[in-house]
Structure formats: structure tokens, C-alpha cells
Amino acid sequence: MSYSITEPSSRQKWIAGILVVGYALLTLLPLVWIIATGFKTPADAIAYPPKVVFTPSLEGYVNLFTSRSRVTPEDLAALGPPTTWYDAIVRQYDMVITGPSRYGERFMNSVIIGFGSTFLSVFLGTIAAYAFSRFKVPLKDDLLFFILSTRMMPPIAVAIPIFLMYRELGLSDTHLGMILLYTAVNLSLSVWLLKGFIDEIPIEYEEAALIDGYTRFQAFYKVVLPQAATGIASTAIFCLIFAWNEYAFAVLLTSGTAQTAPPFIPTIIGAGGKDWPAVAAGATLFLLPIMVFTILLRKHLLRGITFGAVRK
Amino acid sequence: MAEIILQGVSKSFGPQVALADVDLTVPDGAFVVLLGPTGAGKTTLLRMVSGLDQPDAGEVFIAGQAMKGLPPAQRNVAMVFQQYSLYPHLTVRQNMEFPLKSPLLRTPKEAIAAKVAEVAEILQISHKLDNKATALSGGEMQRVSIGRALVRSPSVYLMDEPLSSLDAKLRADLRIELKNIQANLGATFLYVTHDQIEAMTMATHVGVLDHGRLVQFGTPREIYEQPVSIYAAGRLGQPHINILPADLFGPAPHGAVYIGMRPEQIRQGEGQDALVKRVERLGDQTRLHLAFKAHDLTTVIDAHTPLRTGDIVKIEPHRPFYFDADGARMV
Numbered sequence A: 001m002s003y004s005i006t007e008p009s010s011r012q013k014w015i016a017g018i019l020v021v022g023y024a025l026l027t028l029l030p031l032v033w034i035i036a037t038g039f040k041t042p043a044d045a046i047a048y049p050p051k052v053v054f055t056p057s058l059e060g061y062v063n064l065f066t067s068r069s070r071v072t073p074e075d076l077a078a079l080g081p082p083t084t085w086y087d088a089i090v091r092q093y094d095m096v097i098t099g100p101s102r103y104g105e106r107f108m109n110s111v112i113i114g115f116g117s118t119f120l121s122v123f124l125g126t127i128a129a130y131a132f133s134r135f136k137v138p139l140k141d142d143l144l145f146f147i148l149s150t151r152m153m154p155p156i157a158v159a160i161p162i163f164l165m166y167r168e169l170g171l172s173d174t175h176l177g178m179i180l181l182y183t184a185v186n187l188s189l190s191v192w193l194l195k196g197f198i199d200e201i202p203i204e205y206e207e208a209a210l211i212d213g214y215t216r217f218q219a220f221y222k223v224v225l226p227q228a229a230t231g232i233a234s235t236a237i238f239c240l241i242f243a244w245n246e247y248a249f250a251v252l253l254t255s256g257t258a259q260t261a262p263p264f265i266p267t268i269i270g271a272g273g274k275d276w277p278a279v280a281a282g283a284t285l286f287l288l289p290i291m292v293f294t295i296l297l298r299k300h301l302l303r304g305i306t307f308g309a310v311r312k
Numbered sequence B: 001m002a003e004i005i006l007q008g009v010s011k012s013f014g015p016q017v018a019l020a021d022v023d024l025t026v027p028d029g030a031f032v033v034l035l036g037p038t039g040a041g042k043t044t045l046l047r048m049v050s051g052l053d054q055p056d057a058g059e060v061f062i063a064g065q066a067m068k069g070l071p072p073a074q075r076n077v078a079m080v081f082q083q084y085s086l087y088p089h090l091t092v093r094q095n096m097e098f099p100l101k102s103p104l105l106r107t108p109k110e111a112i113a114a115k116v117a118e119v120a121e122i123l124q125i126s127h128k129l130d131n132k133a134t135a136l137s138g139g140e141m142q143r144v145s146i147g148r149a150l151v152r153s154p155s156v157y158l159m160d161e162p163l164s165s166l167d168a169k170l171r172a173d174l175r176i177e178l179k180n181i182q183a184n185l186g187a188t189f190l191y192v193t194h195d196q197i198e199a200m201t202m203a204t205h206v207g208v209l210d211h212g213r214l215v216q217f218g219t220p221r222e223i224y225e226q227p228v229s230i231y232a233a234g235r236l237g238q239p240h241i242n243i244l245p246a247d248l249f250g251p252a253p254h255g256a257v258y259i260g261m262r263p264e265q266i267r268q269g270e271g272q273d274a275l276v277k278r279v280e281r282l283g284d285q286t287r288l289h290l291a292f293k294a295h296d297l298t299t300v301i302d303a304h305t306p307l308r309t310g311d312i313v314k315i316e317p318h319r320p321f322y323f324d325a326d327g328a329r330m331v
């Protein structure tokens, strides 16, 4: 499989391997810590010196998904023995489960807003990038620069105008509002990245399709899109990561209906002080969708672009 | 009926003139070969007919119908690109099916399979049908791109050096196949090549382009035997025509500046002495590189000639061409 002009020696390979693994461990350390904390008891989580070896517990996950209230030992006794394993965990602290927490809803909001805005950014970005790449657009360079310039300041710099505008338009704390906002922020990145990818696709393919009896749009759909898949996939990942992790606007513009998980997770309060295992559990689960998404699209990211079939 | 008519077609790319006021009539069912050195405007002319580019001035008619504003799909032309561009995300089979599946044709499944198999057979690529288009040699790619044109039956085929990267044997086979297809379908072909044999054997007409101008149009024999200029004479003939000062061999007609002689216009064994500088044995023919009064010229001789470098042969012109100072032929 591996093919290069000069095959590296096995010693070079070992050194490269050690460096890569070392770097990976270093960057993964906080992640490992978060995942571990999610499985600790609140006492273990704040123990000093920190506990590396501990007895795993699902307390954090139970607390993440439930709301609980404290009851007197007499009332607790009157309830009889716990019926489920999570009941049992909660009752150790003289508490009973009163219902589900809001984590599930907030998570769903993140999914809707994150994937919705990613789809919209990539969809609009692809169309705009195609037009910029293939057509004579008047003032093309200026327009492209203008699109890029929207990223030259931190988006949060316009927080106040957006806050006021959203309040006037009734977009505050709505899914639509958040999708539009994240799309607006992501669009410049999406247009620029995708234009680069589409520029790399030789125009000869579309010309061949035009001759073969297809319209311009059909040629775009049948010939350009499949070849831009790599670019679309990587752009989608970048857009999703931004929208998924965005914190500042989410705090500012959402509080109820459309609140996403990032502002919600730190507000998880336990019995006495922060419930760190529940926070860590929330963060761990929150990582999963983006990991799955990235792994699913990895094939496209690694495949690269084929130039093979055009004689240069 | 698919006669192609170009009327005063001009095209420039910025300051670069690619086609200048070209008038050309390709009769229905003709096989027209376009000749011209690189940059002469051959590809540009095909693109005007296909509709991929629009002329700056002038009009294109196919089968009597004005093509202005019609997209390529509506013109019923097939084109083999010089840069044979196979769809890299498809297999060879899918590439060849692609035109048949177009919304214009909507060919039924069985007909597609049969047609692709038939064309693949002709092009000798049946065994590669399930390869990815990128996993092919240059010659195989080129044949697939011809295949993509042949699966359809349009009234006009445009081919831009379709056989350029094939070996001699395949080229000879496909020359005959293409000629058969053209004869059987009665389709009109507009064909670009730099290959003399293709031009001479396949063409019913040859058009010579010079810097975007159509300088001569006629049968291959006419172009070869009655070239209008040094330029047109230089398009055909292997080895290349010898162009020398008109009076080199003796008195020349009034006004003649150059004498042009193809190998068969040089009679050997009579006339004046020339020095053999080099003998090139090509197998079927042997070329003599001669020095004559400080000028070099090339001719052919019997394949098994005993002549060697340093020998002397006598030569004289035999019904040569004369050209004036501008390179135009004098008759």
C-alpha cells in the first residue's frame, strides 16, 4: 500500500510513530479526564490529590438526566425499597427522582440547530461557490473579499445589534433564529472552502456532460457534486463543529425553547455545589454526535481529489 | 441531412485571434479533416459547432437550422475532446452509458447494455468495462472517450485528435472502424488530426487553418497536389516538402521566389550533383538527407539503396511548385 519515492527506514518509522502517539496522548488527556470524571462519584471527583484509580459509578449520568428532590428519612422509608437501579443510587443521598432533567431537550436543540445550520451553510455555500467558480460574476473579487471580510472581526463583536435585531424580529430564543445566525457566520468559510474545491474540478467534465445531452444544472448535479463530495464533507465538519460548540451567542440569545447544550451544561447544579460528574457526563455525551459525524465522513476526507482522468 | 455551415465565424480570446472570418460548408455525410499547427484554431472551430463557445461574429448552421443561442445538448452533436475527460467518479461502463441515460435520450436499459457492449467491442475495451475511469492507460482513456461519442447516433461527430495516444496497430484498426461507422451511419464528421495517414485515408475533404483563417478547403488529393501556398503544402507530406530559392536549379518563372519539391518531385540520376549527408532507414522507406549548393533537402529512395554518407547523387526538379514572395503558389 504505502508507496513513496524513498521508503523511510524502520528507525525513522519508529521515531515518527512515537512522536505521533505522544502528541495524541497529550491532546487526548483533557478528554480522558472528562470521560473519567463522568464515571466518578461527586466525592471522588473533587478528591485531592486527584484519584486516577476509582470505583466507577453511574451517578453522574443519573443526575444528568433526572431532577431530584430531598425528602426526610421517614418519608423515604415509607416509600419502600427502590424499584430501579437509578432509584437506588439517588436514595443514598436521601433524594427521590421527580422527573427527567432538561438535558434531553437541550441536546435535541443542539442537534436541530447544529445540523440545520450546517446543512444550510453547505447548501448555500456550494451554490455560491459554483457560481463564483464558473460564471462571470460582476465584481467577483470584491464580492469574495466582502464575504471573507465578515469573518475579520469576532462575530460576538456584533452581539448587541444582533440581540436588538432579534428581539425586534421575534427571533430570540427560536430555532430558526439560531440556525440563521450560525449559517450567516459559517457561510463565508463555506463559500471560500468550497470555491477552492470546485476550482480544482476541471471544467472539461461539465462540458462533456453538456455535449452528452445534459443541461447545466444536471451537469452540476451529476458530475460536479459527486466530485466535490470531499470538499463538501470537510466543509460540513468545520461548520458543524462551530455551530455545535458555539457558546457566547447561545448564552445571549437563548434561555428556554431554543437553548442549546453548551450554555445548559455548566448550569447543572448538584446537592451541594457543582455536580461535576453530571457536568462531565453531559460534556461526554455532547461529544459523541460530532465524533460519529466525523468518523462517517472520514472516508471522504482521506480520499483526496482525483485528477487522473484529464490529460493535462 | 446534417450539413454544417459556418458563415463569417470569428472568435478572439482577448487580443488572441483564434478564428478569423471562417466560411466553411461541410456537406452532409462528409468527413472533413482540419489541419493546422498548434494554435491554429482547430479546437476553437469544433467548440463553435458544438455550442460550448459562442462566436464573436458570424453564424453556425447545422442541418439548415441556425444554432445561435442553442445549448450543446440541443444541437445533437457528439464530441471527442482533445483533453479526453472521462468522469473520474464513474466506471468505464458508466462513462459510456452516461450519454444514453441523458434526459434527452432516455434509452431503455436493454438497449443501453447492448449498445455499450457493441461499442466496447469495436474499441477493444470490453475487458476494462468495470474499471474505474482513472485506472486506465492513456490510450484506454482515449478509447473510452471515443466510445462515449459512438454510443449515440447524432448527426454530427466532432473529434479532436481522437487517436493521438494509440499505438500504430490500434490506430490503423480504429481508423478503419471510424470510417466504417461514418459510411454506415452517413453521419457528418469534423475531425482534427496531425496524422498524415488519417488525413489522406479518412477525409473526403480537408480544411487548412492558418492563424484562425481557413486558407484552403478541398479533397485530400487537391490539398496534396494543388496546395495554394507554402503553408498549405507544408501540412501534408512525409518527409516535409523542400522549400528552396526558386533559381537554385536554373531559370525560374517570372516572379517566383521559392521552389517547392516533394520527394516525388525530385528526379534522381539526372541533373546536378548533390552530396549524401545522411541515410535514414525507416523500414518501408529510406530517406536521403542531401546537401545541394549549401542548401539541405530531404527525399526518399528505394528501401535497399546501397548509397552511403559521402556519396554523390544527381538530382533535378520534376514538375515542382513555384511560390511568390508571399508564399502563395503560382500557376
Ligand SMILES: Nc1ncnc2c1ncn2[C@@H]1O[C@H](COP(=O)(O)OP(=O)(O)OP(=O)(O)O)[C@@H](O)[C@H]1O
Pocket (backbone or CB within 6 Å): B013, B016, B017, B018, B036, B037, B038, B039, B040, B041, B042, B043, B044, B045, B082
Ligand atoms: N479559453 C481560451 N482562452 C484564451 N485563449 C484561448 C482559449 N482557447 C484557445 N485560445 C487561443 O486561441 C488560439 C487557438 O486555439 P485552439 O485551441 O483552437 O488551437 P488548436 O488548433 O486546437 O491547437 P492544438 O493543435 O495545440 O490543439 C490559440 O492561440 C489559443 O492560445
Ligand SMILES: [Mg+2]
Pocket (backbone or CB within 6 Å): B042, B043, B044, B082, B160
Ligand atoms: Mg486543439
